[in-house]
Amino acid sequence: MTGEFYQDEMKAILKDQGALLILLGAIIIYSLIYAYAYKMEVVREIDTVVIDLDRSSSSRQLVRMIDGTEEANISLSATSMQEAKELFYEDDQVGGIVLIPSGFEKDLLEGVQTDVSVYADGSYFLIYRQLVGAAVKSVGTFSAGVEIKRLMAEGKTYEQAMAARDPLSADLHFWFNSSSGYGSFVMPGLILIILQQTLLIGIGMIGGTSKEKNRHSFQVPVALRRGGVFPLLLGKGLSYLTIYSINCVFTMVLLHHWFDYPNRGSYLHVMALTVLFLLAVIFMGITFSVLFKKRESSILLMVFLSPIVLFLSGISWPAASIPPFLYKLAHVFPSTIMVPAYLRIRNLGVELSSVQHEYFLLLIQVGFYFATAALALYVETRRNRKLEASAKNTTDTV
Amino acid sequence: MNQKEQTGFFRRNPFFRVLFREIDRMSSSFIYLFITLLGPLIAFILLLAIFNEGVPRNLSVALVDQDNSALSRKMGMWIDAAPEAEITMRLPNLAEAYQRMETGHVDAVVVIPEETEKNILKGVQQQIPVFINNSNILKGGYLQKGIYKTLATMSGGIKVQVAMKHGLSEKQALAKAQPVRLHQHVLFNPFGNYAYFLLTALLPLMVVVFTLLSTVYAVGTEVRDGTGPEWLEHSGGSIIVGVAGKLLPYTLLFSVLATVMNVILFVQMGTPLRGEFMLIVLGELLLILAYQFLGILLVAVTSNLRLSLSLGSAYSMMALTFSGLTFPQFAMPVIAKAFTWLFPFTYWVKLFISQAIRGEAAVLGVRYLAIIPLFVLLSVALFPRLKRILQNEKFWGKV
Numbered sequence: 001m002t003g004e005f006y007q008d009e010m011k012a013i014l015k016d017q018g019a020l021l022i023l024l025g026a027i028i029i030y031s032l033i034y035a036y037a038y039k040m041e042v043v044r045e046i047d048t049v050v051i052d053l054d055r056s057s058s059s060r061q062l063v064r065m066i067d068g069t070e071e072a073n074i075s076l077s078a079t080s081m082q083e084a085k086e087l088f089y090e091d092d093q094v095g096g097i098v099l100i101p102s103g104f105e106k107d108l109l110e111g112v113q114t115d116v117s118v119y120a121d122g123s124y125f126l127i128y129r130q131l132v133g134a135a136v137k138s139v140g141t142f143s144a145g146v147e148i149k150r151l152m153a154e155g156k157t158y159e160q161a162m163a164a165r166d167p168l169s170a171d172l173h174f175w176f177n178s179s180s181g182y183g184s185f186v187m188p189g190l191i192l193i194i195l196q197q198t199l200l201i202g203i204g205m206i207g208g209t210s211k212e213k214n215r216h217s218f219q220v221p222v223a224l225r226r227g228g229v230f231p232l233l234l235g236k237g238l239s240y241l242t243i244y245s246i247n248c249v250f251t252m253v254l255l256h257h258w259f260d261y262p263n264r265g266s267y268l269h270v271m272a273l274t275v276l277f278l279l280a281v282i283f284m285g286i287t288f289s290v291l292f293k294k295r296e297s298s299i300l301l302m303v304f305l306s307p308i309v310l311f312l313s314g315i316s317w318p319a320a321s322i323p324p325f326l327y328k329l330a331h332v333f334p335s336t337i338m339v340p341a342y343l344r345i346r347n348l349g350v351e352l353s354s355v356q357h358e359y360f361l362l363l364i365q366v367g368f369y370f371a372t373a374a375l376a377l378y379v380e381t382r383r384n385r386k387l388e389a390s391a392k393n394t395t396d397t398v
Numbered sequence: 399m400n401q402k403e404q405t406g407f408f409r410r411n412p413f414f415r416v417l418f419r420e421i422d423r424m425s426s427s428f429i430y431l432f433i434t435l436l437g438p439l440i441a442f443i444l445l446l447a448i449f450n451e452g453v454p455r456n457l458s459v460a461l462v463d464q465d466n467s468a469l470s471r472k473m474g475m476w477i478d479a480a481p482e483a484e485i486t487m488r489l490p491n492l493a494e495a496y497q498r499m500e501t502g503h504v505d506a507v508v509v510i511p512e513e514t515e516k517n518i519l520k521g522v523q524q525q526i527p528v529f530i531n532n533s534n535i536l537k538g539g540y541l542q543k544g545i546y547k548t549l550a551t552m553s554g555g556i557k558v559q560v561a562m563k564h565g566l567s568e569k570q571a572l573a574k575a576q577p578v579r580l581h582q583h584v585l586f587n588p589f590g591n592y593a594y595f596l597l598t599a600l601l602p603l604m605v606v607v608f609t610l611l612s613t614v615y616a617v618g619t620e621v622r623d624g625t626g627p628e629w630l631e632h633s634g635g636s637i638i639v640g641v642a643g644k645l646l647p648y649t650l651l652f653s654v655l656a657t658v659m660n661v662i663l664f665v666q667m668g669t670p671l672r673g674e675f676m677l678i679v680l681g682e683l684l685l686i687l688a689y690q691f692l693g694i695l696l697v698a699v700t701s702n703l704r705l706s707l708s709l710g711s712a713y714s715m716m717a718l719t720f721s722g723l724t725f726p727q728f729a730m731p732v733i734a735k736a737f738t739w740l741f742p743f744t745y746w747v748k749l750f751i752s753q754a755i756r757g758e759a760a761v762l763g764v765r766y767l768a769i770i771p772l773f774v775l776l777s778v779a780l781f782p783r784l785k786r787i788l789q790n791e792k793f794w795g796k797v
Contacts, residue, residue: 017705018702018704018705018708021705021708022708026708026712029712030712030716033716034716034719036731036733036734037719037720037725037730037731037734037737038725039730039731039734040729040730040731042729043725043726043729044729062578088585089756089758089759089762092728093728096585097585108577108578111570111573111574111577112573113569113572113573113576113577113578113579114577114578114579115578115579115580115581116578116579116580116581117580117581117582117583118580118581118582118583119583119584119585120582120583120584120585121585122584122585123585123751123755123756124722124723124726125592125595125724126724126725126726126729127726128584129539132582135580135582136580136582139578139580140580142578143576143577143578143579146577146578147574147577150574150577159523160521162523163521163522163523164521164557164560165557166523166553166557167518167521167523167524167553167556167557167560168514168518168523168524168526168549168552168553168556169523169524169525169526169549169553170526170528170545170546170549170550171525171526171527171528172528172530172542172545172546173527173528173529173530174530174532174538174542175499175529175530175531175532176531176532176533177532177533177535177538178532180532180535180538180539181535182535182724182725185533185534185535185536205704262533294429295704296615296618296703296704296707297429299611299704299707299708299711300429300432300433300437300611300615300707301429301432301437303607303611303711303715304437304438304441304604304607304608306715307600307603307715307718308441308444308445308448311445311448311449312448314534315534316534316536317448317449317454317536317592317593317596318454318457318534318536318537320454320456320457320458321451321454321455322448322451323447323448323450323451326444326447326448340502341502343533343534344500344501344502347533348499348500348531348533350500350501354497354500354501354502355501355502357501
């Protein structure tokens with residue numbers, strides 16, 4: 001029986017252009033468009049205005065150092081803050097201003113502390129971060145150079161000078177995505193959210209259509225037999241699993257390969273987790289699909305949740321900073337459990353044992369939604385039988 | 399038409415006839431209530447709740463203290479005191495700490511090697527290895543900032559102490575410790591925090607999503623159900639009057655929503671308002687109108703409710719990415735860059751930044767404002783096609 005229901009559901013999906021667009025087209029189009037927009041990964045060479053009030057060889061050296069960083073590009077110069085701000089407003093591409101005060105070199109030679117200022121555009125977060133990073137790096141290096149020269153002039157060796165300059169030095173190592181690529185950061189998790197949301201909406205759409213067309217009538221006799229609802233549920237579930245296996249290969253294998261997204265884990269582990277995730281989403285989708293009376297209801301009621309579910313999964317905003325009650329509530333969505341575990345496998349390359357907590361949670365979720373989906377289908381087929389019976393009665397009397 | 403209905407201005411005027419017809423339709427089903435009121439409010443509440451904390455605080459750090467000295471304990475305390483970081487576990491070695499990172503329990507590891515204190519006292523430079531999980535660049539960035547600053551402050555403190563021991567004044571010692579100081583100024587950053595920054599885009603995005611979907615639904619159902627002729631009959635055969643009467647209730651509802659949003663943004667969150675508030679309000683009205691008319695355009699082009707809804711949701715959601723707020727426009731590849739101008743939302747974000755956050759001259763804001771009506775015109779050009787679809791039976795019933 002499962003086979004027949006499988007074929008039936010597959011036919012219903014494949015014949016339905018609208019559902020196909022969501023279940024197969026959307027994931028491919030969405031993921032390609034997003035991946036393309038983030039293709040450059042990092043913001044490089046941000047146009048920067050320099051106000052060099054000192055015009056000395058030291059100040060020029062500092063300007064060259066800032067210009068030499070990957071993040072900043074000193075493209076304009078101004079003689080006053082007023083002029084620099086005008087340049088900034090005129091040109092959309094200018095991300096910030098660097099100000100070197102007059103007397104800069106003199107202070108350096110006299111051993112007086114001198115201040116360099118960076119004004120970075122805070123209205124765009126990434127621009128701000130990159131530009132301040134570039135300024136911190138260059139000014140830090142420049143300042144260190146000055147200090148070491150001074151210390152060596154006092155007769156210290158280079159090593160002694162280094163130690164005296166920075167007795168306690170942070171030796172920073174970035175593990176995983178060390179270049180802070182935006183696409184590598186956001187895409188792997190975003191793909192999971194797109195998979196989940198299109199699947200939920202698509203299943204809801206097929207469910208709504210069945211209800212509009214009363215397509216279920218032939219399922220009634222089987223589904224209402226003892227245990228008969230399970231072949232129906234499995235048949236439906238497997239058909240979505242088939243389609244989403246294709247989607248997963250496209251997004252999790254091909255797209256990762258094309259755009260060079262992190263891929264440290266083994267595909268076996270990825271698969272073990274993904275199958276559970278898909279099953280949980282599918283059974284959740286089937287559970288909710290009986291609530292939709294019309295085929296467009298699922299879109300109207302669920303689309304707006306996508307960005308919210310995304311942030312609830314902890315992809316960018318740390319889960320620990322989400323109010324605990326809301327984060328617990330978010331566990332109704334498989335993505336909340338799946339995303340952190342999946343990202344650790346793909347980014348850190350961990351073994352399944354390191355995600356066992358999430359693995360068990362997903363298992364529980366699959367079991368729970370399997371039960372609710374079976375119940376939902378049973379209740380619905382009973383209602384369909386009643387509808388059918390009353391329809392028969394009216395035709396009989398007519 | 400019934401003679402009785404023809405009494406009174408409101409019942410005779412085509413515009414009001416369409417308007418009242420629409421209000422009747424809206425009150426007939428839960429879906430309308432959801433997409434105009436409940437949905438947007440739920441979205442607002444959830445988003446505000448998620449980002450309630452403003453800045454990520456106390457991200458988990460593991461400390462591997464192999465020195466066990468007064469200095470290393472102090473270092474641990476200082477890192478723990480940094481707002482970004484919290485030492486959640488102390489472990490004997492890096493391998494174990496790495497395991498905790500693999501299971502997702504810590505985001506960074508700080509290792510204080512043996513003899514750290516001894517080396518410092520001897521005047522030998524001591525490296526403090528810090529390992530940060532940067533797969534989430536937002537968390538990684540905050541952790542880097544917090545830990546680096548703490549260690550640099552400690553290092554600077556040690557230097558100043560040493561210099562003062564050698565008889566320098568505090569000022570001289572400071573100048574010696576750091577010849578060039580960098581002052582970081584944030585231009586226009588109202589909050590310095592990522593959450594508020596995101597909310598100023600996410601709340602209007604929700605307005606846009608629901609505006610577009612509700613328009614597509616309101617117009618698309620007429621095509622699906624074949625009620626187009628009845629609609630046009632109410633408007634006296636004019637598609638312009640028909641559209642105007644139909645859209646007005648939604649325009650009003652979403653303007654109210656935009657007002658709620660303004661109260662949240664400017665009163666509750668304290669977003670600065672440095673430019674012309676009227677331009678922002680006008681921008682919001684135009685934004686709502688633009689997305690309403692784009693909804694009509696979608697139905698006119700596809701003549702299919704569900705396809706319009708699918709395309710509409712994709713189009714409205716993508717506006718966030720292509721507004722350039724999260725990942726800047728100029729860093730996108732050429733085609734994506736061109737693509738960004740196809741979303742009214744992009745102009746709105748620019749207007750908002752220009753007038754609310756930067757406080758630029760009004761003229762600069764008007765630049766962006768002036769483009770939004772073009773989307774309305776584009777849609778009006780398709781009105782004749784919409785009328786044909788509404789009247790022609792072969793377009794109906796598509797689901």
